[in-house]
Amino acid sequence: MYKTIILGTGPAGLTAAIYLARANLEPLVLEGPEPGGQLTLTTDVENYPGFSEGIMGPELMEVMRKQAKRFGAHFERGWVKSVDFSERPFKLNVDTLGEIQAGAVILSTGASARMLKIPGEKKNLGRGVSTCATCDGFFFRNKKVIVVGGGDSAMEEANFLTRFASEVRLIHRRSELRASRIMQERAEENEKIFWSYNRTPVEVLSDGKKVTGLKVKNNETDEEEVFEADGVFLAIGHIPNTRFLENAIDTDEDGFIKVEPGTTNTNIPGVFASGDVQDRKYRQAVTAAGTGCMAAMDAEKFIEGERIIDWSQNLSEGQT
Incomplete structure (x- = not known):
């Protein structure tokens, strides 16, 4: 049982991990088959704030990963085969870990660019x-x-x-x-x-x-x-990495996760989405990181709200 689980280790997932770890919510970060997301396929990144001389994509992802680990985020390799968001705690079936549970989940699995699948590409x-x-x-x-x-x-x-x-x-x-x-x-x-x-x-x-x-x-x-x-x-489109969800959450006609405008809230309370998996317009590392921050803050607020409810119920039942 984990307080929070983050799926994905691109800019969105790693930013969420940094914020949740600093909030003592001990996030488990599940790394898929391509840790770091699309930035690991990029050489020079010159438009990410804070790096005046630019930085290599894989290096940027490694720096963010180390930062999350420093605050206590825990990383595991694994492929999520299925999820059950019908009740809390949420259940995730991971090929390397079996069934694990979480109080809140952040989906940051990204989107993959459609490729031509031709020689030399x-x-x-x-x-x-x-x-x-x-x-x-x-x-x-x-x-x-x-x-x-x-x-x-x-x-x-x-x-x-x-x-x-x-x-x-x-x-x-x-x-x-x-x-x-x-x-x-x-x-x-x-x-x-x-x-x-x-x-x-x-x-x-x-x-x-x-x-x-x-x-x-x-x-x-x-x-x-x-x-x-x-x-x-x-420029032939992107495919959101949401197949594993199998209709467990609301998506649009192309598979991008729907979120409440101005938030990262999905239609399932306690499940949040950040990064390219819910962004079909901007698809930038810095915007993904921004929504990762939003998702972490939304998750923290959700968990804190539940603590307040539990505390209030305990008082009404005469418990201390």
């Missing part, structure tokens, strides 16, 4: 392949980049990248975009954006150190082409 993450223009666009000043996607996110990322890149080529596998008309028009009016429809990415090309281009198949002719580029940005 995974090994070049951080070497020119990116899933976040806001995070990495600065590194491509005066360089050619490619954006893969056809939705609003792709249009937004392409427009953002024109602030830095000399040329942005948008590649989409269909003949028509899925993006809203207003987002399409903004991109079409940008002289730095070039369009390649009916192209399916086949392979990310590199010289062994950095990306050099993208090989695609022309869906109309079946011929292969190579577009030279210094970076390839994937």
Whole structure:
């Protein structure tokens, strides 16, 4: 039985761990198969406050982990197979620990960027392949980049990248975009954006150190082409890591956890959500950390409120 359990060790989960540990709520932090979240796939992080010279993504996560441990957070490796939020204490079935219980739970399992699953993609993450223009666009000043996607996110990322890149080529596998008309028009009016429809990415090309281009198949002719580029940005959506919840909590149509506006409260009292698992808009390390702080404070308030209720009941029953 634990007072609080945190699922996930990205910026949201680790920030929640720091706050809960300092509040003497002795959090158990469950690390999944990829401790540190998406930042472990990032090289230089230059937009996280407090690091004037920047910091490597994995290093930032390790610093935050050590900080949480210093205040008493306990870490365990394990994959949550199922949860039972129907009554308290909440029950979690973990592959390495069996069934464990908690008075409050913070869900910070993040969201995974959709990948193309083509050769050269995974090994070049951080070497020119990116899933976040806001995070990495600065590194491509005066360089050619490619954006893969056809939705609003792709249009937004392409427009953002024109602030830095000399040329942005948008590649989409269909003949028509899925993006809203207003987002399409903004991109079409940008002289730095070039369009390649009916192209399916086949392979990310590199010289062994950095990306050099993208090989695609022309869906109309079946011929292969190579577009030279210094970076390839994937803008084909994110998948929230919520499958294990199996409808135990309210989510939207894409699986992102719903929270009460202005809080991290879910529809289950005592269960809170922070970070990218409930944020489909910003998806930044600093915003994830902010909601991790909110979740810890919401959890502390919830637990403290229960203590007050128990204390009041004891008095009414004549107990001291």
